Amino acid sequence: MTYNIEVNNLSLKYKNFEALKDVSFKLEDGKIYGLLGRNGAGKTSLLSILASYRQQTAGSVKIAGAAPYENAEINQNISFHFQTNYEEETEKVKNMLSMVEEYRPNYDAEYAKYLVELFKLPMNKNVNKLSKGMQSALEVIMGLASRSPITIFDESYLSMDAPTRVKFYNELLKDQENHPRIFILSTHLVSEMDYLFDEVLILDNGKLLLHEDYETLISRGMSITGNATDVDEFVKGRRILSSQQLGKTKSVMIYEERTEKIENAADSLGLEIGPISLQDLFIHLTETEDSHESK
Numbered sequence: 001m002t003y004n005i006e007v008n009n010l011s012l013k014y015k016n017f018e019a020l021k022d023v024s025f026k027l028e029d030g031k032i033y034g035l036l037g038r039n040g041a042g043k044t045s046l047l048s049i050l051a052s053y054r055q056q057t058a059g060s061v062k063i064a065g066a067a068p069y070e071n072a073e074i075n076q077n078i079s080f081h082f083q084t085n086y087e088e089e090t091e092k093v094k095n096m097l098s099m100v101e102e103y104r105p106n107y108d109a110e111y112a113k114y115l116v117e118l119f120k121l122p123m124n125k126n127v128n129k130l131s132k133g134m135q136s137a138l139e140v141i142m143g144l145a146s147r148s149p150i151t152i153f154d155e156s157y158l159s160m161d162a163p164t165r166v167k168f169y170n171e172l173l174k175d176q177e178n179h180p181r182i183f184i185l186s187t188h189l190v191s192e193m194d195y196l197f198d199e200v201l202i203l204d205n206g207k208l209l210l211h212e213d214y215e216t217l218i219s220r221g222m223s224i225t226g227n228a229t230d231v232d233e234f235v236k237g238r239r240i241l242s243s244q245q246l247g248k249t250k251s252v253m254i255y256e257e258r259t260e261k262i263e264n265a266a267d268s269l270g271l272e273i274g275p276i277s278l279q280d281l282f283i284h285l286t287e288t289e290d291s292h293e294s295k
């Protein structure tokens with residue numbers, strides 16, 4: 001069975017506040033999705049609906065062709081991991097993992113053991129006695145070892161130190177190759193994690209701003225650098241994301257497909273075309289009025 005996700009015209013209201021507005025997209029088996037958005041954009045709200053922690057106010061969600069809410073068969077195949085408060089959790093690490101094994105049909109105990117050693121987690125320690133980073137590692141281990149067809153990490157790696165996060169990224173890519181499934185990774189660590197994504201979804205104020213293949217998205221942005229007058233002439237009428245000037249040299253980021261025509265035009269003016277990062281695109285595409293004012 002393939003666990004593709006289809007979301008149509010999804011909306012969510014908390015009393016009168018509309019956290020998600022008419023969101024539609026499709027996610028396919030075997031891909032890693034990056035879910036980006038400014039604080040309060042609606043990422044956790046959306047993920048909570050996909051994982052059936054919440055029910056939408058309007059619209060539909062279909063997973064493997066059926067509505068997931070209160071559907072036990074589907075829900076046992078969706079792992080949702082977020083920054084959990086484990087203050088009250090007095091179980092030992094090994095017991096937590098045994099509990100996960102019981103309700104995740106694809107759980108691989110051998111793989112979990114390997115991950116526990118990789119992340120150096122003490123099996124016999126109570127979960128509430130672990131450091132924050134170790135608790136994050138436990139979340140990640142539970143998520144990876146469950147091998148759920150849909151695995152969602154909502155910033156669950158945030159407390160890990162940088163080397164541990166890299167271990168997680170490497171492991172995620174390795175395991176995705178051997179056991180492909182849908183991963184959804186919500187993150188603010190855009191520049192650090194962008195290489196993991198097959199596709200990117202950006203939420204902005206509860207709306208889906210874009211859903212694109214990573215490579216296509218990156219090829220849509222570029223920086224144009226050169227003599228300020230020539231750069232200004234070149235970018236006239238194009239979608240400008242940002243601009244910087246140092247003396248007579250100007251660099252402008254634009255949002256437009258990098259075609260041969262553009263390359264030739266820039267070349268004839270002696271302008272340099274450079275790539276821009278997903279982080280740059282994300283920052284400028286989700287810029288608000290107040291961030292313009294603070295410039």
Ligand SMILES: Nc1ncnc2c1ncn2[C@@H]1O[C@H](COP(=O)(O)OP(=O)(O)OP(=O)(O)O)[C@@H](O)[C@H]1O
Nearest residue numbers: 014015017019037038039040041042043044045046
């Ligand atoms: N239980 C709730 N009751 C009322 N409003 C809520 C509730 N949960 C979230 N919201 C609001 O919904 C909006 C979206 O919140 P959400 O947590 O989904 O955003 P997010 O993109 O995950 O943010 P962050 O990056 O800061 O974690 C915010 O304005 C938030 O205040």
